[in-house]
Amino acid sequence: MMQKLLRMAAILLILAVAAVGTASAASDSTDKDKVITSTGTGNVIGTPDRAQVTFSVQTENTDVKQAQSENSVKMNSVIDALVAAGIPRDALKTTGYNIYPVYEESTGGILTPKIKTYQVTNTLTVTLHDVSKTGEVIDVAVANGINQATSIQFMLSDEQSQVLRTQALQKAVTRARSDADTVATTMGTTITGVKNADISQGYSPVLYQNYQYDAMGGAMKTAASTPVQSGDITVSATVTITYTIQ
DSSP, rough: HHHHHHHHHHHHHHHHHHHHHHHHHHHHHHHEEEEEEEEEEEEEHHHOOOOEEEEEEEEEESSSHHHHHHHHHHHHHHHHHHTTTTTOGGEEEEEEEEEEEEOOOOOOSSSSOOEEEEEEEEEEEEEESSSHHHHHHHHHHHHOOOEEEEEEEEEEOHHHHHHHHHHHHHHHHHHHHHHHHHHHHHHTTEEEEEEEEEEEEOOOOOEEEEEEEEETEEEEEEESSSSSOOOOEEEEEEEEEEEEEE
16 A cells, blocks of 8 residues: 555656646747847827817806806707707717806905805807817807807717727838848848737827807907818827747
8 A cells, every 4th residue: 555655656746847847848948039029109190070169158146046047048048059050969968067156355354255246157068070060069159158168179989090090000010020120130030920919008189279268358269260170180009019030
């Protein structure tokens, strides 16, 4: 019985040593690979096919309920006018609603500041699938009660963003391989394969055009006159590739 146990222990020990030797050999083989690591970046220019315009109706009154009521009437007028102009209701979204007390100027002392009026601000964001309507939307909103405006955002739809990103990745891979080929040739070696590749998140920016509406003077000051020009957006992608050489 003892001899059988000793034989089994010896066999297990031999198998363990063989397994360690095999793993070590594989590791040594991987570690000894000759490689070149190259990073490439691709840029593709696209035209925005989405726009978001953000503006507000602000009302002020000594009675907060009256300020709210006046605000509601004006904003409903703006929304109705935009819908009548062909903008779908689901493209309109309330993105802010605030009530601020306006205090009388302090005359010093320890008296509690007195509220003079209340300002109610209702902010609306319009998402456009037709960028060419951006200027029209601004004009309609201002003509029907908008008295505060902040920005226009130009962006890419998910579909167009993916198409441009694919093109940017293709350019990035081509540039990475070109650099690796140059280095390999200069070193007198040859690329034999790809060991691994890493893809960065990439970058699909949003373009902003700031503008403001002067409620007192009634004048719109914009970064570009109507019709608004969206400009271009550059989509970037970066890849890092490790090539094996011999």
